[in-house]
Amino acid sequence: MKKIEAIIRPAKLEELKAALEEIGVRGITLYEVKGRGLQGNEKQYYRGQEHSIDLFPKVKLEIVCHDESVENIISQILKTCKTGKKGDGKIFVYPVERIIRISTREEGGAAL
Amino acid sequence: MKIKFKGITLISTLAILVLGLPVIAAAADAPVIDTGDTAFMIICAALVMIMTPGLALFYGGMVRRKNVLGTIMQSFTAMALVSVQWVLIGYTLGFGADIHHLIGGLDFLGMQGVTGNPFPAYAATFPHSVFVFFQLMFAIITVALISGAFAERMRFPVFVVFVLLWTTLVYDPLAHWVWGVDGWLRNLGALDFAGGTVVHISSGVSGLVACLVLRGRRQIGVEPMVPHNLPMTMLGAGLLWFGWFGFNAGSALGASGLAGAAFLVTNTCCAAGAISWAAAEWLHHGKPTALGLASGMVAGLVAITPAAGFVSTGSAILMGIIVGPLCYFAVSKMKAKLGYDDSLDAFGIHGVGGIFGALATGVLANTAVNPAGVNGLLFGNPYQLLVQLIAVVATIAFASTLTFLILKVISLFAPLRVSEEEEETGLDISQHGEDAYYYGEMSSMQI
Numbered sequence: 001m002k003k004i005e006a007i008i009r010p011a012k013l014e015e016l017k018a019a020l021e022e023i024g025v026r027g028i029t030l031y032e033v034k035g036r037g038l039q040g041n042e043k044q045y046y047r048g049q050e051h052s053i054d055l056f057p058k059v060k061l062e063i064v065c066h067d068e069s070v071e072n073i074i075s076q077i078l079k080t081c082k083t084g085k086k087g088d089g090k091i092f093v094y095p096v097e098r099i100i101r102i103s104t105r106e107e108g109g110a111a112l
Numbered sequence: 113m114k115i116k117f118k119g120i121t122l123i124s125t126l127a128i129l130v131l132g133l134p135v136i137a138a139a140a141d142a143p144v145i146d147t148g149d150t151a152f153m154i155i156c157a158a159l160v161m162i163m164t165p166g167l168a169l170f171y172g173g174m175v176r177r178k179n180v181l182g183t184i185m186q187s188f189t190a191m192a193l194v195s196v197q198w199v200l201i202g203y204t205l206g207f208g209a210d211i212h213h214l215i216g217g218l219d220f221l222g223m224q225g226v227t228g229n230p231f232p233a234y235a236a237t238f239p240h241s242v243f244v245f246f247q248l249m250f251a252i253i254t255v256a257l258i259s260g261a262f263a264e265r266m267r268f269p270v271f272v273v274f275v276l277l278w279t280t281l282v283y284d285p286l287a288h289w290v291w292g293v294d295g296w297l298r299n300l301g302a303l304d305f306a307g308g309t310v311v312h313i314s315s316g317v318s319g320l321v322a323c324l325v326l327r328g329r330r331q332i333g334v335e336p337m338v339p340h341n342l343p344m345t346m347l348g349a350g351l352l353w354f355g356w357f358g359f360n361a362g363s364a365l366g367a368s369g370l371a372g373a374a375f376l377v378t379n380t381c382c383a384a385g386a387i388s389w390a391a392a393e394w395l396h397h398g399k400p401t402a403l404g405l406a407s408g409m410v411a412g413l414v415a416i417t418p419a420a421g422f423v424s425t426g427s428a429i430l431m432g433i434i435v436g437p438l439c440y441f442a443v444s445k446m447k448a449k450l451g452y453d454d455s456l457d458a459f460g461i462h463g464v465g466g467i468f469g470a471l472a473t474g475v476l477a478n479t480a481v482n483p484a485g486v487n488g489l490l491f492g493n494p495y496q497l498l499v500q501l502i503a504v505v506a507t508i509a510f511a512s513t514l515t516f517l518i519l520k521v522i523s524l525f526a527p528l529r530v531s532e533e534e535e536e537t538g539l540d541i542s543q544h545g546e547d548a549y550y551y552g553e554m555s556s557m558q559i
Binding site for chain 2 (some may be wrong): 043045046047048049050051080
């Protein structure tokens with residue numbers, strides 16, 4: 001089993017949710033985060049005083065899935081979240097050791 | 113027989129006590145109340161009142177979220193404190209019988225002698241009590257304006273003492289100089305229709321002195337100090353614009369043509385100021401900002417305050433066009449260059465805009481607008497500009513010296529500023545034990 005973490009543009013979230021639904025992926029956990037990477041600074045002015053903003057709002061989402069679903073999910077993320085510009089985000093894949101569903105105590109694949 | 117006589121005396125004494133002096137005054141040849149003027153002045157006074165809550169929101173939105181209640185509290189506290197100070201002593205120091213052209217006497221101490229009858233010196237056609245109330249609203253907003261200069265760092269107990277001392281020692285005498293019968297600036301012929309010198313220059317320069325004495329916020333230049341809620345600021349600016357109609361039109365002291373003229377130029381200059389500030393910013397940084405538009409509105413209102421009732425509508429547009437970029441330069445360039453931390457630009461807008469407005473009045477005043485006024489430089493009377501300059505310099509010298517002394521004296525008894533830790537926590541929690549935006553321990557949880 002794997003955990004996929006994806007950092008994406010907030011504006012792409014709804015589209016991605018629909019694309020994941022298409023391939024039968026419903027369970028996601030997401031965070032509103034701020035971060036910086038390749039995207040350049042943005043300037044804001046308050047009464048003429050400049051403030052340089054270098055942390056941008058992003059959405060980070062986590063999906064835990066069977067090994068064989070990983071490529072499928074990644075391709076859905078790439079399909080919906082790519083604009084080709086700096087700031088599109090990143091995808092990370094991790095191995096998962098154990099999964100337990102709290103309500104039923106099911107474990108492993110049955111808990112997904 | 114004797115007992116009966118005593119009884120009559122007692123009853124008539126009681127009657128006089130209960131019914132009060134108006135019974136006697138009415139018997140004399142008293143000036144008559146004009147119901148139109150009275151209704152107009154009561155409404156104008158109420159309009160001016162809404163400016164201070166408006167200012168609280170205007171300032172409150174501009175501070176960081178941890179200081180929003182502390183900032184709003186300062187304006188509301190000024191409303192409470194000055195309201196009581198004014199009826200006890202403030203009004204009489206400003207408008208009591210003149211003493212050496214410098215201050216009013218104690219004739220109206222504790223409101224004695226203030227009735228519902230007209231008072232020819234100031235309120236010829238409406239109740240004296242309404243004039244007292246109208247002037248009170250000006251006293252409140254003036255001291256509240258200063259709070260923008262030292263926002264996010266003054267201890268609350270110090271603020272309370274500062275408000276009481278400043279309004280008594282600075283505002284009340286200044287109001288007498290400019291508006292009191294036989295006040296020396298009034299006798300000199302200085303034009304200040306609604307309080308450009310008394311309200312805006314005095315609060316602006318006092319703010320500058322206060323922020324220099326207190327010094328800047330500790331994290332200035334290290335962490336961004338950006339407004340936490342600009343829609344709140346915009347709402348406050350809207351209330352200021354609305355309330356200012358009462359401020360300026362009401363200063364005609366009657367429902368007259370002059371009030372109508374002041375009303376129109378007030379709106380015009382405010383609008384021109386908003387346009388010119390936003391345009392200056394647009395040219396300078398490529399984008400017009402909401403805060404810039406609101407700031408330009410206030411700068412326009414400040415500029416027209418001494419001039420409303422003396423200048424034409426065209427002059428109001430000209431003043432608005434100049435004051436926007438002027439104040440924008442003051443807050444964006446001059447402040448950074450000189451390095452003082454006037455947090456919310458009380459000096460940059462009210463001081464600079466007020467000085468400009470007072471001097472522009474000396475240039476653009478026109479007796480065609482108001483026969484009771486005088487002409488300015490542009491209409492053949494260069495002397496008026498000199499008079500305006502004297503009023504400006506006197507106000508700056510007096511307000512800045514007294515503000516410096518008041519703060520130095522308070523600092524002998526208590527620290528003026530919050531501690532480093534309190535400043536980091538914010539005024540809301542450190543000074544008032546409240547959190548403005550408490551949504552539960554984890555703000556994203558729907559508890």
